[in-house]
Amino acid sequence: AQSVTQLDSQVPVFEEAPVELRCNYSSSVSVYLFWYVQYPNQGLQLLLKYLSGSTLVKGINGFEAEFNKSQTSFHLRKPSVHISDTAEYFCAVSGSTDKLIFGTGTRLQVFP
């Protein structure tokens, strides 16, 4: 069975500071990893995905994530956040089946 753990339910940060949102996964098979962002009362928007190849993945809005197989992690990073990055962020995994397994989310709150 696959699972995703997002250890931080909330991450407060000041504007222009760097941020890291943590994600750890568990799976007995090879996985595909995703980060999605959700703004209030909206659906999920794909930020980036890891399928294979380079372990450093760049996504939209200046976000990037690094796949670490030995630590089973896929942490999301941004060097300088903006007020508009305030949202809920979800890490997700899919493997041999097509369904996405999501973490419980991390609320990123950016303060001026």
Next chain:
Amino acid sequence: DTGVSQNPRHKITKRGQNVTFRCDPISEHNRLYWYRQTLGQGPEFLTYFQNEAQLEKSRLLSDRFSAERPKGSFSTLEIQRTEQGDSAMYLCASSLGSPNQPQHFGDGTRLSIL
């Protein structure tokens, strides 16, 4: 790319009533998924279709829930005899149809049971 469309955006109903939601996927996408998201949680998988065939159903999908995709295009999710615990955001997603293809989500239907 017009995106995934879901209707209605909000539905308020009394306990015991039946409700139906509609999802229109991105036109060239052959896979369609339904998820449920409760407050403070990540989305949970309910079911998915490959064209008109329903390929997998979660145990969360009780016998009061039924989903269809009759012509392999739009899909409907019906909940019969709604209960308080059914209050949630119901999300639809579509994709080109393999585990490494990203799923594109609609804005969801928020169901509130009075």
